Amino acid sequence: MANSPANLEGVFVAVHSEVPLRVMQPRSACTFCRNRKIKCDGQGPACTPCIKHRKASTCSIRTQHRGQERDYLTYLENRIRRLQPSALNNSNSISGDHPTEIPPLYDNNNTEAAAKRDTSSIDSLICDIGALPIAASSYSARRSAEGPSLAAVVLASATCTEPWHPTIGISTDLREAPRLLATKLPSKETTRKLISHYLSHVYPRMPFFDIRGLWQQVDDIYGELNQVNQISSHDDGAFSHSATPFVYGDGNIDHIRRGTAYFDVIIVCSIATSSLSRSADSIVANNARELFRLALRFAEYAVLPNTVIGLQAILFLILYGIMNPSDLNVWYLIGVGMRICVDLGLHQDPPPKFLASMNKNMLETRRRLFWATYSFDRSMSLSHSLPCEISDSVIQVGLPHFRVEPTASEEDVLYYTQRYRIIQLQSLIFNRLYTSSSRSSIIGPWDTCKGEEVIAELLGSLFAWNENNALLSLPESKQLMESERLQSLILIYRPNKSIRLRSYNDLVQLWETSLAFSRIYRSFVERNEILYIAIAAEKIFTTGLTILYAFWQLQSILSDPYLDGNQVSSPGTLQEVTLWNGVRDVSFVLQSLSGRWKEGRSLAHRFEDIAERTIGLLMNRMATQHHADGQQSEGLPEELVELWQYSNSPSSSVMGIGVRNDSMLSMDDDVALRDLVLEIVRG
Structure with a gap:
């Protein structure tokens, strides 16, 4: 009866008696911080104070035995390992030749060490490409097999055209990637031409x-x-993953590098x-949509939480979405990107004493990524007259100085x-005049000194910007x-x-x-x-409203029989033909953009309806020479009143704007682009 529960009781009593009632704080300070008596955050692979004092390479947290006890679960696992020999010895003394075997919880030299090495390698990669040190709590060292990844959550929320399923769009096995890309990617020559076109026409807008x-x-x-x-060709289609030159190893860092390269290109x-x-x-x-779907198959390796790699991938998705607003919800993606910026601290430069020594x-x-995200956020918010994701005050x-690339x-x-x-400056104007916090009692006629001061200050800032520009x-x-x-x-x-x-x-x-x-937009x-399609449509739509509004108000003022003609004079451009030309330009832009964005057709029809009703009222008023109050005219569209x-508010299909920074294409450039399009179409 050597193996009965009664005979094994001593084993568990002996083990339990050595377990302390209090568990020490697992995230202890490193040697450098203890000696200096400064606060240590226990962050790996090196704590923040060691990084600031250029002691990252000697930080004791880098060593394996300290790094393994930086969370409670790891502490308990190591405690169990240390107790196992004692438990086995007690079991041997009780059971004689039949020891009770307690299987090891983890292989200390494999599982834990590999996980820590992967984490350290990821941190090194992020620092190499210009990221901030990542807090230990921002991601898990061991990837959970349960639950969706950040890429799946982001794409599921941002996709507009059809319901998103993670198993369809992402998580392509990298071992199968070469076979997939061999049939899906264009030739290397075509790819180089496409990238050259991107660098010439798209990159200057968002570098x-x-x-x-x-x-x-x-x-x-x-x-x-x-x-x-x-x-x-030599092995009848056989393919060995280990034979490819692009495989750096089996760690997470190698998968990230490889998958990110696929996604980016x-x-x-x-x-x-x-x-x-x-x-x-x-x-x-x-064809562009097919390539986009192919890129999404590698999104899980690029859209990483709280990393520069993840932020760059989000910016690529935003850039595609603003050109194809029916496919992605850029409003959501911009919010995710700005949140990552704040989590990484990109919205603030390091303190001056560290800035001088920073790479x-x-x-x-850091600065390029933040200002790109900021630009997208402000363009979206201001064009829709909606609050921004982050306040300018913080x-x-x-x-950036933009002098890294020789080009x-x-x-x-x-x-x-x-x-x-x-x-x-546009963000400042919007915050001073359009946000709820800036709202004041300036709602009456223009005899309010405070309103004049605000406008004079904003105009002065705009004038100074224009004068100081090279x-x-x-x-x-x-x-x-x-x-x-003009905007x-x-x-x-x-x-x-x-x-x-x-x-x-x-x-x-x-x-x-x-x-x-x-x-200009025409x-x-x-x-x-x-x-950038949809915000451009929103900007020109709002401009069309201001054209109609200004003409209506000016006509109301000039038709006032009690107006002193010596005080105001009609501007030479205030004519019906000028109004027609302005409305025609706005309609032309909206109709043209709707060819790239199907949902934009409703915006074009909406403006045409507003313009038709407003011009009808104007013609009727001018024919009868009737004076009407510009703010209370019956029948005037609500958008103008x-x-x-x-x-x-942007719907699931309303996203970003901009103007491509193209030069006027020469005949040779035009021919080259047509040839490139034909090459894409022919495959």
Whole structure:
């Protein structure tokens, strides 16, 4: 009866008697922090104080025996391992030749060590490409087999066209990736052309990644595919994963590098292909959509929580979504991206005493990623008159210098800097005039000194920005900056929550500025230079409303029989033909954009209905020479009466805007692009 429970009781009593009633805090300080008597966060692979004092390489947390006791579960596992020999000895003394075997919980030299090595390697990779140190609580060292990944959650929430199922779009086995890509990817020559087109026409609008790294990924992927083809030709299709040159090892870091390379290259090709399309139903657009679906099969390796890799992947998804708003909800993706920025601390530069010693490439990466996300957030929020994801008051980060890539010209750097500054200024205007916190009692006629002071201050800031800008030499860059300046003026002169009724002079400025903005956007569309579709549609729609509103209000003021003609004079542009031209420009832009965005057709029809009703009322009033109060005219569309509080919450298909930074294509460029489109269509 040696193995009965009664005879084994002594084993468990002996083991239990050595278990302490109190468990020490597992996250103890490292040697450096204990000696200096400073607070240690226990973060791996090196704590924050050691990193700040350049002691990361000697931080005792890096050692395996300390790193294993940084959470309660690991502490208990190690405690069990230390007690197992004693339990076995007691069992042997009781049972004689039949010891009670207690299987080991984990293999200390394999499972735990591999998990810690993977975690340390991931942290090293993130630091290498310019990330902040990642808090130990931001992700788990061991990946859970249960529950969806961040990529699955993000894509399930952001997909607009059809219900998302994680097993369909992501989690492609990397061992099968070469076979899949060999049949799905275009040729290397076509891929290089697409990437070159992206770098020439899309990248200047949002330069948030390293160009040299992208080219290296292309070479690695096609080098792997070439070897796969050679192996298949010699072994009758047999393929050994270990034979591919792109496999660095079996750890998580190797899967991340490889999967991220697939995702980046494929989605860049998808974005470039989409930029060549003029219609959502074209063959080129369908090819772009197929490449996008292929990229999503590797999203799990790229869309990682609280990492620079994950943020870069989110920005790629946003960039695709703003060009194809029917496929992805960019509003949601921007929120995720900004949250990652805040979690990583990218919205604030390190303290000055650490900034001087910080790696310049790391600082440049931080700033580029943040300002790209900020630009998307402000463009989306301001165009829809909705609150932004993050307040400007908590942002303390300098602008990137954009001089990492040798391809960046002085003109490019000037354009990037001026654009980010004007976006900041537009955000300031919006916060002062349109947010609930800024709302004041300035709702009456323009005799309020406070309102005049606010407008004068904002106009002064805009004037200073314009005067301090270096002259841009390229006509397209000048026109892009002019469109941003006009958009800022429209924000200032529009009726808003702080100032509902505008003066005669303000209405004249609003009228002329809106007409100029609509003409510029029409020229963008005629040259196929609109890159961001849905917000561009929302911007031009709102501009159309301001054109109708300003004309109606000015006509109401000028038709007042009690008006002193010596006080105001009718602007020369206030004519019916000018109104018709402005409405025509807005309608043309909306109709053109709806070709790339089917849901945009409803926005175009909505504007046409508003314009038809408003112009009908105007013609009737002018024919009868009847004076009507501009704010209380019966039958005037509600969008104009309530323009001061107009906002349009984006639906699942309403996303980002922008204008592609193209130059006027020469004949040779046009031919080259047509050849590239034909090459894509032919496969």
